[in-house]
Amino acid sequence: METIDQIYIKVLYNGKNITADVSKSLMSLGYTDHMSEADTLDITLEDSQGKWQSEWYPEKGATITAQIGILGAEVLDCGIFEIDEIELYGSPDAVNIRCIAAGFKQGQKRTLKSHVHEKKTLSQIVHTIAADLGLKVIGSISNITVERLVQQKKGNLTTLKKLASRYGYTFNVRDQNLIFIKNEELEGKQAVAYFDKTDLISFSLTDRTFGTYSSASIRFHNPEAGSIIEYKTSEGGLPNADDILHLEQSVDSIEQAQQMTKSALREANKMQQSGNISLPGSVVLISGNIISLHRLGRLSGDYLIKSASHTLSSTSGWLVDAEIYKVGGKEELEKQTERNTPKKIKKTAASKF
Known part of the structure; x- marks a missing residue:
């Protein structure tokens, strides 16, 4: 696990490099990368001298650009954010700058x-x-x-x-x-990195049946056309599930009904095998990437990262908590021996999506 001295950060405020000032006061930096929601950035600064709450007080709406990584290694570009909220608390005095992805704020x-x-x-x-x-x-x-x-x-x-x-x-x-x-x-991509169970700081994975479905159906009466559109599919359904997902949505055509029904069934079932893992920081741990987890028995396999929360702090270095779900649907029982542990995939940075 990297220490704070090995961590690389770069912070721009309205285009101006303020990394040196931030680094001197940095208590923690938190970056959460989501697949389908706005990314967020939290920078918490020690402020015993009162600079961040007075002459260095940040402007709401100002842009923050951040990069994180390991000194001399790959760097993760977190993107451009706008300051959404500033919180002062104590004691001792500290200021938290909460930002949201600029694409969602403009x-x-x-x-x-x-x-x-x-x-x-x-x-x-x-x-x-x-x-x-x-x-x-x-x-x-x-x-x-x-x-x-x-x-x-x-x-x-x-x-x-x-x-x-x-x-x-x-x-x-x-x-x-x-x-x-x-x-x-996204779910069909190759894994960008392999992690053995011993690489994980902690993990919590669940294999559930509740809230999963064997098939999905839709039935809609189109008043303009005076006809009924019906469709049922088991594509993406789970053989060990008994429930049928009934959609109550308006559709214009059988083609539309097919795509919407298949999508709804896949979405409902994708979290069948899912959970959370904690790892030392890495640039490959970003939403939309596939990682391969091994020596976890039937829950071994490829997982897609739904969200990843990166935390850099003076006490813990760089840690990542990731929300993941299994893709591919394979449930092959691994032999729990070192001899059968597959070789590690080279961990390389990948662009988001």
């Missing part, structure tokens, strides 16, 4: 809007909203037709998040990029 992205999309593909809708936000779309999006989508006094980001959930995509905003990637694409 004004036009939060403005409530009304718009009607008619006879557009899902890809066209996403690209239209992205253009309105001034963002570049990252990801391959389906050309499935959406007959009508009404955005009634809702933020663009809220609308995009709803579309992503409905059609089985991961959605996020990172800097000037709008991420819209199919979940199966």
